[in-house]
């Protein structure tokens with residue numbers, strides 16, 4: 490019995506050259522690209538996907554878009570709200586996948602790597618648990634954390650030590666225990682301003698993109714500058730994506 494195949498392809502964090510040879514080869518096999526639009530997709534990010542396809546794909550393909558349902562960020566009944574939202578989202582993706590013929594290959598192009606703060610794999614697992622049948626293959630991509638450490642030419646961990654990857658919201662609640670190195674993503678609230686001023690920060694925005702900005706230094710010395718640079722860039726471009734590594738020695 491033919492099994493539908495879904496590729497989840499990491500496309501890197503903003504530089505079209507992040508695309509791996511494995512990803513380029515995989516693109517040559519895809520019949521249908523699925524896009525789950527959050528309604529806030531930045532034109533530059535949409536353009537990057539389009540330019541990747543224009544550069545690497547010569548075979549005909551279809552492009553199918555669905556709207557990611559909104560999630561209530563402050564629900565009264567957290568569990569029930571999340572369950573309902575996951576069900577709605579699974580329904581939208583089930584609708585997308587119905588566009589895929591039995592012997593066709595579908596693909597999601599995922600920013601960075603699909604394993605890091607991305608819900609595509611969870612959605613597909615949800616659908617499999619709800620009785621859908623397809624095969625999933627993941628093609629890894631360059632994460633924004635890798636783009637950050639490459640930009641600053643530093644290692645992610647100190648010799649023999651652990652690293653934690655977390656969100657700005659969690660860092661704001663306190664420095665995680667048992668680690669001296671913390672990579673922070675999804676921070677809209679300048680959570681680095683609350684850490685010990687002697688901590689070192691490696692900060693980067695629009696990593697891998699033409700507007701890449703890198704700032705590093707002692708938090709006490711550079712935090713105000715990062716806020717200023719971030720606010721200015723965000724106002725100029727209308728959006729920002731930034732990531733940083735905090736290091737205690």
Ligand SMILES: C[S@@+](CC[C@H](N)C(=O)[O-])C[C@H]1O[C@@H](n2cnc3c(N)ncnc32)[C@H](O)[C@@H]1O
Nearest residue numbers: 502503601602632633674675695696730731732
């Ligand atoms: C939803 S997560 C997706 C992460 C992605 N899967 C990855 O592997 O990097 C989005 C967050 O990733 C970080 N990010 C993604 N691309 C970035 C870039 N080009 N420059 C700086 N930060 C980036 C930001 O912290 C942003 O808030």
